[in-house]
Amino acid sequence: MSVPGTGAAVAAAGGVAGAPGAAGAAPPPGPLLLGVRHHGPGSARAVLAALDAHRPAVLLVEGPPEADAVVGLAAHKEMRPPVALLAHAADDPGRAAFWPLAGFSPEWVAVRWALEHGVPVRFFDLPAARTLALGDEGGEEKEEGPAGELRLDPLRVLAETAGHDDPERWWEDVVEHRGVPPAGPAGARPADPYAPFTALADAMTALREAHEGASGTPAGASSEGGAGRRRDAVREAHMRLRLREACGRFGDDRVAVVCGAWHVPALAAGATAAADRRLLKGLPKVRTEITWVPWTNERLARRSGYGAGITSPGWYGHLFDAPDRPVERWMAEAARLLREEGRTGASPSSPPSVSSVSPAHVIEAVRLADALAALRGRPLPGLAETLDAVRAVLCEGSDMPLALVHDRLVVGDALGTVPPDAPAVPLQRDLARLQRSLRLRPEARERELDLDLREENAAARSRLLHRLRLLGVDWGEPVHGRAGGTGTFRETWRLRWRPELSVRIAEAGVWGTTVAAAAGARAEALARDAASLAETTELAERCLLAGLGEALPAVMRALADRAALDTDVGHLARALPALVRSVRYGDVRGTDAAALREVAEGIAERVCVGLPPACAGLGAAAAAEMRGHVDAAHRAVVLLAGEDLLTRWWSVLRSLAGRDRAPAVPGLLRGRCVRLLLDDGRLSGEEAAGLMGPALSPGAPPTDAAGWIEGFLADGGMLLVHDERLLALVDDWLTGMSGEAFTAVLPLLRRTFAAYEPGVRRTVGELVRRGTRAPGGAAAARETVPGFGEGPDPERAGAVLPTLRLLLGERAEEGAARGGAEGEEVTAR
Template identity: 40%
Template sequence: MSVHILGIRHHGPGSARNVKAFLEALQPDIVLVEGPPEADAILQWADHEDLQPPVAILAYQPDSPQQACFYPFAAFSPEWQAIQYARRQNIHVRFMDLPLAHVFAREQAEKAAAEAAASQATPDAADDTSLTATPMCSAGQEVPEVAVADEEAFTLPLRRDPISHLAAAAGYDDGERWWEHMFEYRQQPDQVFEAVHDAMQALREELPGNNDPREALREAWMRKVIRQAEKEMFQRIAVICGAWHAPALSHMPKAKEDNDLLKGLPKVKVECTWIPWTYNRLSYESGYGAGIPSPGWYEHHWHHPADDGTRWMARVARLFREQQQDISVAHVMEAVRLANALASLRHYSRPGLEELNEATLSVLCNGEALLMKLIREELIVSNCIGSVPLSVPKPPLQADIEKLQKKLRLPQTAGFKDYILDLRKDTDLERSIFLHRLQLLEIQWGKRFEISGKGTFKEQWRLQWDPALTVDIIEKGNQGNTVEEAAAKFVISRAAATDTLREVCSMLSSALPADLPVVADVLIHRINNLAAAAGDVLQLMEVIPALVNISRYGNVRKTDAALVTGIAESMISRICISLPAACTAVAEEAAQSLLDLFYAMNDAISLLQQSAQTHTWQDTLQAIARNRQSAPVIAGYATRLLFDYKVCTGEELVKTFSVAMSVASPPAEAAAWLEGFLKGSGTLLLLDEELWGMVYQWVFRLENDIFIQVLPLLRRTFSNFTAPERKKLGDKVKTGGTGNSPSALVSTSGPDAIRGAQGIPVVMQLLGY
């Protein structure tokens, strides 16, 4: 009976190759792999033809899905190659890490204890608490990637990677690069595992602070699993673990010591499944603690271990040519030659990624680092995504989503993909409904963009799959077994929990394109109740545009948008009754906010195209415009809207304008009234000479000190005009307002000597005299 401990680097192609060769030579009876024992039941799918890495084991707590973690695998992961060997040889394979049932339970207990301690501390101290994550290192101290409900930054303990000590002793400033050249790129695997064991043993003996209780629990459980395999009379036991754990598994303490350490651990229920993974999520940038800097390069090295750089440079050249870059065969040959020369100077047997990148930058990129970003995204990291068979057990909601993705031909992709949907086509309409329902469930797979000039029957979506979305899907699984059922229940529960009219209207506008008529009925009833109880006219004005916009979906989406018409009309009537009083005694800042609501309200009524509501709105505008107590900017805009409706024109408009801009009105109020009247367009002043003359004369008659006071208001008014409008107005001022006569501002009697003399002292002071 023999136990063989193979210390490896997670996701290392050289380690994977060495493990595969060792197992083929040893021919073990059982393979024990570092991983969650709860996932043993799903290892039967590991050799399924549709399970293509990169993939990950998702382990989660059913009653708290956000308590979850991932165990990712690539084709070049040593654990994956060990599992594949065992499945091919039809021998036993088991995971041997500390069960997540205990890990999750301990984390919950620690979190509860921390919250209890924080609640007893002072408020300031409680606010300073932060979530702590278990450290990970490339040598094998991997803890699974944890998905948490919020996105608070993790606070990592300051702990140096043990491998960095060996790298520094060998003259390297990067532990990853040292490990790659010592183990991943090495072509002679003889005694490599013995070397790894001895190196880790020395580190564990020499480094202080090597008493992490979590690591002690994990290693105790691993030894327990090894002892169990020995009791079952397996003769040749192969153990695949992180390099850091190898010495702890080689020297077995008494079983009683481990049992005492593991005694009384809390436990929760955990379930596991396979999910697709991406190389991007396997990289350092994703925050994955055992991540690697270059998964795309590692895959290349896994498939072509003897490549001297020629194959890699050919891939780089093909990528550049696809981007219309001029790359010749001579460029590739020179880059390969330079990479090998750099490797020789550094005493390497063959070039690594660092040498290939330097050669690429010098020869193919002509020193331009910008193109290296493209190589990193497309080749070094890559956007590869794995696949999982449909037969793998999944929660019902996840299975329904995958079924719809396949039916609607919306595949999960690591990179983003754009879709322009024509809602007049049945398939595109079903796609749109599906994506809108996912958004209602807060599953952000797709992002919608507005399309200008395409009408209401076009939608543009950008889809990019993130494996972490699986956790969100599982979490929403308690809402229903299908997307339609879960979305309906989720929105209804949210609507019942909110008392904000705006939020419920937003839910309704999202529920209609999602084709959820039952939800729409509930939301409409909820809106009706909230609107009846709402006493704030501004709150009603905020939701009217959203309700009116719902009518746009009536024809294209085949939904009964008329359900909200009665509510909208009732709310408009209430707004028209209360609005004149709300426009009086309003501060300047509040008036500006109210002006935006007026703008949206007027557009909504125009879109509604109901004559009765339009007439009621016009009567309200007249009441506001004629009331001397109305805020000037609101009164001015109300007058402008009446002019647009052709209600206030001709002499009536001139009279209203004259009264508002007369010298009897305070200049600040007149300027504010003018700002409201001209909101959105200066064309009126360009076309109506009578209005222009009144504005011109009003400005001309202002005293200097008063002009300085109202100048900011005038600037704000004219800054909202388009550049061509401002230019034409400026030209009109230069010509005196008519475009033909000299400017009235220029005196025809010659210079004013007295006024000129007053400026001479100021000019002399500026010149230093």
């Protein structure tokens, strides 16, 4: 819907604001209402100019009045934006709201100006105590900032009215690029510092009149939009009451207000104080606490879900901070970033070269950006023109290095800081102390941290990160599958600090005043509430990793109770690996795992007793699930390394491997047990072939035989490459099968062989093609396949010795001294 004249008025006001000169214009009558765009650097510059010209006696800023108690910290030398006001319910920290502020936010700039000039600052929005309570009662999303919940986008409507289809580009043209001429002097002031706010107020007045019905609900809005408008009406009633109080105390012309431009017409409206009090009467409230917390540029961006966010906080911060020549400075920074990261060509694999992005590239990119702006009729190159020039000149047309520029410069990875004396729950203070002592600084950018747990500082870092995870504060995430993952003397973590973790810390404060005490109390509560044996065993492992020795007895009691009552073999098998890992690697972390060993051995004994009957008569899906339990139990028992237990386990596997009569064990499980015994040296090749023969005989059901093959060969096909008898048995089974039976088992076989490495599949196919039953059999065929022979090749095996010496040091040197037999031994292993 167009609002005639509004877009042109704002554009004209932007042009006036951009003209350098003395600030001599008279302010409008009454309190100075400075309507702004949240997180707009152009608005921030205009606010500074207006405040310098007006010199008010008091400043009212959109925000929760509870923040009056902590606003003085904004002038602290250790306060660095982006930061946010965090308010949460005292008895339920999870009910929280943020009011983020960047260094270029008009509200932040106004607050800093007032504190520097000794002007009292008052926040005059609806109290956080009411905001949090209203959000719960109405079932709406939690308030996330001063922009409110208005579904209408005023900026888009104004841009469309002015004939632009891109509101961000329109705002840049009429406001953001009008503050300082491209090469003008820093600190230039507009001829009329109030003109932009007068024009914007007129535009918002017309916009609200056009979009609001008689009831005050935006025309065509849904009920959800109506709820958002009702919230705005309540907020604006409170703002008017606080504004009247300030005017009564300091005088109308001595009060300055900084708020969202949408609210300015409501503040200037003629509503009575009695009507405003009626709107506020009976509103619910909760007891709240408020403080400052660090924020990030990524969370300021609209893509992070913050409704009043902007797509390019890094770019806007640059526009606000650059004293002159913003495009030239931006291009130089982009070139520096690309040189540092080695992104010098169209391909990220190109060799890094510091001189690849040269000053000549920067000059050419600036010229291209200026040319694009002129072609598109823009006063200065905007973000679109700048990025187009960066892509074409600095990145040679590639989007991959451009993505780096976008992440680091357009959005940015800034993380604000808050003074240590800011109000905080005791748990937050303890965490800050630990971060300082362990030299583990929070960062907004994701990074990996490698820890050698044999070092005291690394072990302490690991304990801290594991304790925080128990508390639901996922600052770090373990990276599994890397060298030394969890359970060894080496750990790798992926760290990234997110602002919402401050809420998680506040929530976790109910468990204790220190990280260790809170994590211990949380672990005991989780043990009481665990729904399964597997959860309890995992919790025991996490307690060991976190070094929570005081909580471990309570967890062990819960574990022992659940293990004694649980008779499901699957549950017991799933619980066993976590216990055994803790037993096996507890000493590396300096923890006592003796109690865990006793419980683990007891569970392993019960698995040995209950596994044979549990495996009989299973269907295909149940057999596949049980195979996972058998694998998990096998790995756990081998790690537990008790000779008597191992002997008993192998006996159980042997009994399962041969049970092909009623009550029969499915072929998948029989084949799996044969493979486990063969890998452990408990079966010879002849015995394995003897068990495979009946399983693949013509009388065996094809699907059962295919399951046997799947279980036996699940870990790879090298057995088929090196054992011609097994390959011949599989080949005979397949070639002797009817067409109908082959079609039935083909999906199972494809699933099995598809998991092999390409080289293994190729070699097996070559061996079969040459014929397993030809003269000489597979052995003769193997001789023609490169890389395979009948016995070890000492010369080829010896080629690995130099690498082994580098990896193993003295041990490799001692091994090499034992002579040429070393190569054969390495090959055999």
